[in-house]
Amino acid sequence: MRPRTLTALTATAFALLPLFAFAQPRSVQDLLNLVTAIVGWFETIIFAIAIIMIFVSAFMFLTAAGNEEKVGTARKSLTWGLVGIAVALFARVAKEFVQNALQRR
Numbered sequence: 419m420r421p422r423t424l425t426a427l428t429a430t431a432f433a434l435l436p437l438f439a440f441a442q443p444r445s446v447q448d449l450l451n452l453v454t455a456i457v458g459w460f461e462t463i464i465f466a467i468a469i470i471m472i473f474v475s476a477f478m479f480l481t482a483a484g485n486e487e488k489v490g491t492a493r494k495s496l497t498w499g500l501v502g503i504a505v506a507l508f509a510r511v512a513k514e515f516v517q518n519a520l521q522r523r
Contacts, residue, residue, distance in 0.1 A: 450520055454513060461509040468502025471495055 478492035 446520070450517065454517065457509055457513045461506045461513070464502055464509070465506035468499045468506060471499035471502060475499055 475492045475495035478488060478495060482488035482492060
């Protein structure tokens with residue numbers, strides 16, 4: 419793993435530690451609410467990044483000027499943007515599925 423990536427992950431983990439320290443669930447419903455909130459934030463962030471990637475890939479397509487290497491890079495960026503949207507939608511569906519499964523019990 420790259421040093422920058424490791425540093426970013428470590429900083430993010432330390433920034434989120436207070437949230438986990440104060441979010442000690444006392445019941446199953448509290449745990450469900452915590453997981454729902456975390457998945458909701460994850461879904462929103464991934465969806466926003468995917469939309470930005472699609473806009474960047476559109477700009478790359480427009481500025482490629484027929485250069486096959488730049489078109490290939492734009493195509494990869496568009497593909498990963500669409501994968502990001504699929505992941506965000508899957509997170510939403512999985513969240514709903516788990517909520518429904520736990521509420522039936």
